[in-house]
Amino acid sequence: MTMGGGARLTLLLLVVVAMAACRSEGENKPAPARELPEEPPAQGPITAQATKSIKLATAHATRFKQSCDQGALSREHYLAMRHEIAAAAPFIRRSAEMGSEVLLGPRRSLDEAGGALALLDAALAAEDKAAMEAPLTQILRALRLIDHELVLRPITPKETAQGLSDAAFWLGLGLFEAYPAVPSEPDAVLADLRGAAAGMRRGADALFDLSGKRPATKASHAALSEALASFAKVLGEVSDSHQLTDRASLVKQTARLGVLARDYAVALGVEVKLPYRPRQPLKGGGLDEPVSALTLPAPRVDLRQGDRLQMEALGKKLFFDRRLSQGAQRSCADCHQPDRGYADGLPTPRSLSATPLRRSTPSLLYTSLHAAQLWDGLIASAEQQALKVIHTDAEMGLTEAALMDLLKADAEYPKLFAAAFEDGLTPANVGRALVAFEVAALVPGTAPIDRFARGEDDALSPAMRRGLDLYAGVARCGRCHVPPLFGGSRPPDFSVPVFASLGMTKGPDSHELDDDPGREKVTKRALDRGVFKTPTLRNVHLTAPYFHHGAFPTLEEALRFYEDGGGRGRGAKVDNLDPDMRKLELSDAARSDLLVFLREALADAAP
Structure with a gap:
């Protein structure tokens, strides 16, 4: 995906600088922390650390720009700039929101290109020196704006403590190279990882200084510092992210870093929160949750607006009831079969009308956790998706009125809805009941990768671990198939879907592009032609055939398509190919390990 041009960002900068200049300091005082003293503007150790990082980033950006002007790109200064930006990023997002958005992109955006930093990286990857000038100018302006914003609105202790917790989680995403606007090259990914770890250390030290180095905080500060030093040591032993091994264990270390960061916040008397609530808490969902x-x-x-167990039972009954379709021809379970990973095993499903269905049936496993539904992201929620299928002529073909008449005339359904919901039988509650069943039954969380995350170190075999390293690194899978859902929804709030253009061909042996418009049909943007939502890879061993048109019968054929670099690698003209679609050179052993990870590590015990 691409962003607006340099002119738009330049105009935005002019506006936000003017807005920042008009703010009064009194309107932007940080809320006082419970235990720590309130920082005076631009003088406390927390803001001083962030300001130092921004000034260093500015110096490196300036030198990099000078090297560009002289025709000799200094990658050393580019990487150093990224390092300092990553160090400051978790702590400046709130205090310096306007400059951060220009530099890094919006926090929640369907636009995967990010901000000016991502535009510069794209120009570097394309070796387009002319295209580097505008984003470099924008980066320098954004850094100056951030510096100015931090004077007007310094970083609070609470924001710093929350930033430590957030940065620990971000490091785990970084190890999968799964964060928004991830850079193209592995040395830049490593610079980001090192920067984030360094930023955590600086933030922890600044909070310690601000606390007056109280004895009550000394132990928790030391524990966090020691864990960060150990993590940083691993990052310091490699020259790029592709050289990292046993990333599974490193990701688990980031969970511990998060726990230590939140323990430190508690010792400081500062309130923080988890990145998100886990489905299966190990520690009761408290701040010590890894x-x-x-x-x-x-x-x-x-699911609070009713009786959860009654809703689940009702949803299961609806899911397997063929009467919910025209002529009682099919139930939800006929197209979402449990033994096929809740897909149907067909390239495309049989239509109940004269209009053929041209897209394959997606798996319903983990659907209730995702940000958008269907291949083109047309539907925002799982409840809406369930009702849309029932009402679509080609799929189940019951109008809302016909559905209500059917359920009201049944001897059991009115009573079941009354028991499950305060407002009884309504169209919306049909969707809610179906999703309640999906939440209860179709989010198993029993795969080896889940057991490993919950503390079973031996849940992942050596081949699975090697495959995970490939998935996260050389093969670039995690950039679109984002953990922990291993699909197209970004944590921590899972509200942003991930779409991609692969240059999809008509089949595994074809060089001709498939003619499905994809997301373009929803957005009406030519840029979205052939763009589809990234599906989950959980239980992918059960959900063949693959891709939106079901034209690739085996996982090996799907992987070969990626190895070829997508449609463009096979000779097709693809103007909007996702930049992460590059040719891969996998050995037979590497390919085998990657397939083991996909088939076994992501396979639930009984989906």
């Missing part, structure tokens, strides 16, 4: 990029989240749907 949440990492591998931790399954709790459901996003709201």
Whole structure:
């Protein structure tokens, strides 16, 4: 995906600088922490550390720009700039929101290109020196704006403590190279990882200084510092992210870093929160909960407006009831079969109308946790998706009125709805009941990767661990298939879906592009032609055939498509190919390990 041009960002900068200049300091005082003293503007150790990082980033950006002007790119200064930006990023997002958004992109955006930093990286990857000038100018302006914002609105102790917890989680995503606007090259990914770890250390030290180095905080500060030093040592032993090994254990270390960061906050008397609530808490869901990029989240749907167990039982009954379709021809379970990973094993499902269905049936496993539904992201929620299928002529073909008449005339359904919901039988409650069943039954969390995240170190075999390293690194899978769902929804809030253009061909042996418009049909943007939502890879061993048109019968054929670099690598003209679609050179052993990870590490015991 691409962002707006340099002119738009330049205009935005002019506006936000003017807005920042108009703010009064009194309107931007940080809220006082419970135990720590309130920082005076731009003088306390917390803001001083962030300001130092921003000034260093500015110096390196300036030198990098000078090297570009002289025709000799200094990658050393580029990487050093990224390092300092990553060190400051978790702590400046709130205090310096405007400059951060220009530099890093919005926190929640369907636009995967990010901000000016990502635009510069894209220009570097394309070796387009002319395209580097605008984002470099924007980066320098954004850094100056951030410096100014930090004077007006310094970083609070609470924001710093929360930043430590957030940065620990981000490091886990970083190890999967799964964060938004991740850079193209592995040395830049490593610079980001090292920077984030360094930023955590600086933030922890600044809070310790601000506390007056109280004895009550000394032990928790020392524990966090020691763990960070150990983590940083591993990062210091490699020259790029592709050289990292046993990333599974490193991700688990980030969960411990998060726990230590939150313990430190408690010792300081500062309130923080988890990145998100885990589906299966190990510690009761408290601040000592080890949440990492591998931790399954709790459901996003709201089941409080009724009796949960009654809703689940009702949803299961609806799911297997063929009467919910025209002529009682099919139930939800006929197209979402349990023994096929809740898909149907067909390239495309049989239509119940004269209009053929051209897209394959997606798996319903983990659907209730995802940010958007269907291949083109047309539907925002799982409840809406369930009702849309029932009402679509080609799929189940019952109108809302016909559905209500059917359920009201049944001897059992009115009573079951009355027991499950305060407002009884309504169209919306049909969707809620179906999703309640999906949440209860279709989010197993029993795969080896889940058991490993919950503390079973031997749940992942050596081949699975090697495959995970490939998935996260050389093969670049995690950039779109984001953990912990291993699909197209980004943590920590799972509200942003991930779409990609692969240049999909008509089949495994074809060089001709498939003609499905994809997300373009929803957004009406030519840039979204052939773009589809990234599906989950959990239980992928059960959900063949693959891709939106079901044209690739085996996982090996799907992987070969990626190894070829997508449609463009096979000779097709693809103007909007995702930049992460590059040719891969996998050995037979590496390919085997990657397939083991996909088939076994992500396979639930009984989906």
